[in-house]
Amino acid sequence: MFFKEIQGQQSLQNTLTNAFQNQHLAHALIFNGREGSANLALALALARYLHCENKQGNESCGKCNSCLKHHKLIHPDFNFIFPIATTKKVDSKPTCQNFLPDFRKIILKNPYFDLSDWLFFIGADDKQGSIPAEESRKIINILSMKPFEAEHKLLLIWLPEMMNVQAANALLKVLEEPPQKTTFLLVCNSPQSLLPTILSRVQPVVVPDFSEIEISTYLQKKLDISSEKADNIAYLADGNLAEAIRNIEEIDNDNYLWFQEWMRECFKRNYKALWERMEKFDAFSREIQKYWLQCGLDICRESLLIYYAGDKNVKVSTLKLNFLTAFSKIIGDIDTIKKLSEELGIAIYHIERNANTKMLFFNLSLRITQTFYQKTK
Numbered sequence: 264m265f266f267k268e269i270q271g272q273q274s275l276q277n278t279l280t281n282a283f284q285n286q287h288l289a290h291a292l293i294f295n296g297r298e299g300s301a302n303l304a305l306a307l308a309l310a311r312y313l314h315c316e317n318k319q320g321n322e323s324c325g326k327c328n329s330c331l332k333h334h335k336l337i338h339p340d341f342n343f344i345f346p347i348a349t350t351k352k353v354d355s356k357p358t359c360q361n362f363l364p365d366f367r368k369i370i371l372k373n374p375y376f377d378l379s380d381w382l383f384f385i386g387a388d389d390k391q392g393s394i395p396a397e398e399s400r401k402i403i404n405i406l407s408m409k410p411f412e413a414e415h416k417l418l419l420i421w422l423p424e425m426m427n428v429q430a431a432n433a434l435l436k437v438l439e440e441p442p443q444k445t446t447f448l449l450v451c452n453s454p455q456s457l458l459p460t461i462l463s464r465v466q467p468v469v470v471p472d473f474s475e476i477e478i479s480t481y482l483q484k485k486l487d488i489s490s491e492k493a494d495n496i497a498y499l500a501d502g503n504l505a506e507a508i509r510n511i512e513e514i515d516n517d518n519y520l521w522f523q524e525w526m527r528e529c530f531k532r533n534y535k536a537l538w539e540r541m542e543k544f545d546a547f548s549r550e551i552q553k554y555w556l557q558c559g560l561d562i563c564r565e566s567l568l569i570y571y572a573g574d575k576n577v578k579v580s581t582l583k584l585n586f587l588t589a590f591s592k593i594i595g596d597i598d599t600i601k602k603l604s605e606e607l608g609i610a611i612y613h614i615e616r617n618a619n620t621k622m623l624f625f626n627l628s629l630r631i632t633q634t635f636y637q638k639t640k
């Protein structure tokens with residue numbers, strides 16, 4: 264990970280590298296940031312920078328022996344501790360060592376993931392995950408050895424708040440008597456869950472949430488997402504890049520097709536299909552549910568625009584335009600569209616307030632069906 268690969272966060276990058284250059288960098292840092300922030304990415308970029316043999320100002324060179332190893336996360340003096348759980352493959356006494364290849368893999372895929380992504384990745388998504396007591400031995404082992412290749416050893420602890428008491432005490436002990444030539448990089452989502460005695464011995468680096476623009480830019484540049492879709496996803500993600508990446512898979516680019524099918528089912532009073540749709544709807548996250556209904560609201564607005572002002576005022580694909588034109592003919596009077604928009608708006612409001620989305624969606628479908636029925640009879 265290079266600093267330049269991280270969207271935004273420029274001033275933090277400069278603060279960290281300048282501190283190193285001025286020999287003010289603390290021996291233990293804690294990168295505090297919300298889930299889906301750049302806290303892990305920044306710690307990884309700093310680790311590479313600290314080990315780089317040919318630093319280029321505020322960035323690592325990317326070419327030296329050390330950088331090449333960091334590129335694959337296999338530098339022998341870069342150690343990782345992270346939450347783990349039992350899985351089918353490792354069904355008793357799991358250690359970080361068991362999962363190290365997986366941990367490298369998920370980071371190399373993208374360093375913006377959260378605990379649930381990680382547990383899902385290793386097939387332990389029904390488990391809690393923790394950093395077990397055995398890892399305290401690893402901390403002590405790492406510290407008792409001399410560096411293999413670099414001048415300094417680095418120990419990155421992802422989510423130290425997941426440490427079991429024994430592991431946390433082991434960490435506290437080494438932080439109390441900081442060993443020579445070792446830098447600790449703690450990457451934390453909820454520092455308030457850590458022992459105050461640990462917190463008082465580490466220098467905080469406060470990592471802000473990503474902005475909407477930063478998330479959208481990342482999705483477009485790194486994941487080749489269209490700007491319209493990237494903006495939508497970024498808007499929903501609320502500064503959480505991990506959530507944004509998850510949502511890509513759930514949100515279909517042609518979101519109007521979903522709405523189109525739904526409206527057809529309402530129009531035809533196909534209750535069986537509506538019931539099945541409700542089951543699918545319920546399986547989405549609330550953010551996605553809101554997104555679908557919001558798409559419906561947008562479609563209502565566009566249809567109305569077509570109805571009153573003609574299709575030259577709506578910039579969409581031909582396929583979508585055909586749907587909108589047909590749809591505006593069905594609902595294209597001010598009362599029906601008002602009613603439909605109102606219903607969608609109320610449903611979004613209730614989803615935000617944790618309503619039972621299953622019944623909410625089915626009732627909504629019934630009311631829309633009724634609205635269409637009254638219009639056509």
Ligand SMILES: [Zn+2]
Pocket residue numbers: 314315316317318323324325326327328329330
């Ligand atoms: Zn280098």
